Each structure stands twice: as C-alpha cells, then as structure tokens.
Amino acid sequence: MRRNAIVVISLAAAMAFIQAPARSAESIALKSGETTEIGPEYWVANCRSILKGAMTVEILEGPPDVAASIREQDVLPRKQNCARPVPGGVLVLTAKEIKAQIQTKLILRVKYPTADGERQKSRNIDLTLLP
Numbered sequence: 001m002r003r004n005a006i007v008v009i010s011l012a013a014a015m016a017f018i019q020a021p022a023r024s025a026e027s028i029a030l031k032s033g034e035t036t037e038i039g040p041e042y043w044v045a046n047c048r049s050i051l052k053g054a055m056t057v058e059i060l061e062g063p064p065d066v067a068a069s070i071r072e073q074d075v076l077p078r079k080q081n082c083a084r085p086v087p088g089g090v091l092v093l094t095a096k097e098i099k100a101q102i103q104t105k106l107i108l109r110v111k112y113p114t115a116d117g118e119r120q121k122s123r124n125i126d127l128t129l130l131p
Contacts, residue, residue, distance in 0.1 A: 025105070025124035030066070030095035032131050040075035042088030043112040043119060047077065049086040053113040057091060060122070062106035065129060067094045070110070095129055102129040 030036060043051055057068045069092050074085035091110065106125040111118055 025126045027126040027128070028093065028106075029128040029130065030093065030098075032095060032098040032129075035092060035094040038091040038093055038123070038125075040077075040088060041070055041091050041110055041112075042075050042077055042086055043114050044077050044080055044082065044086055047080060047082035047084070047086070049088065050115040051087055051112060052115055055089055055113070056111045058109050058111075060107040060109055062108075062127065063102055063104055063129065065096045065098055065102075066106065066127065067096065068092070068108055069094070091123075093125075098129045098131045100131060103127070104129070 026038075028036060028038070041055055042049060054072060055070050057070050059066070059068055070089040071092050072087075072089045075088040075090065076082065076085045077088075091108070093106075104127050106127040108123045108125070110121050110123070112120070
C-alpha cells in the first residue's frame, strides 16, 4: 500500500511539472521616439555588488529601429531580499523613428564584468513598435 502511495505522489508531481506553463517572454509596446525602462541589472554576492566595470547590452536579434542601453545607477536587488541599493544599472529600450507597425521578437544579452569573470544573461522580449 505504501509503495502505491509513493508512486501516485511521484506521478502527480511529474504531471504538475509537465503541465507547468513555459516561461513566456515579456511584452513591450513602444511608439516612435519613446524610451522605456525594462528593469534593474546587477550582480551581487551576499548583497554586495561584485561588478568590476560597466555592464554592456547587445541586441542579438531584433529590428534596427530599436536601441538598448544600460543607464548606470544604484539599484535594489529585490530578488535576493537585499536591504540596501548596490551599484548596477537600469536596462533601457529606445525606439527610433517607426514608419509602420511591427511585431517582432527582441533578444538581448547583458554582459556583467564581475570579480569572478564575465557573466552573461539574456532576455527575450515580444516587441510591438507603433508609428
């Protein structure tokens, strides 16, 4: 009986994992000439920044009418439950002049020069550009 209960629980856990929704890309809409902040960027260990230089961002895939940059500023690492801001930045997207509505995927790579070497993180964004 005990073995059957373990099998049922294991199958239920496996089904919950299989049916879990895939992590979807964030959706952003920009009009011609607009700028928006995507979110904070930082790299911490024990709530202390281990960045050794400026972070960079590059567009791996996306329209030529969009620019990505990182505005350096202190940010609060909320995911790590840190109480104080650390050196980091905010990821910013800017739409240039848009002539026609476009719906596309934007793939960004942020590079972090840390004390442990260079680290990278990518972001997938479903992007809508409007004139």
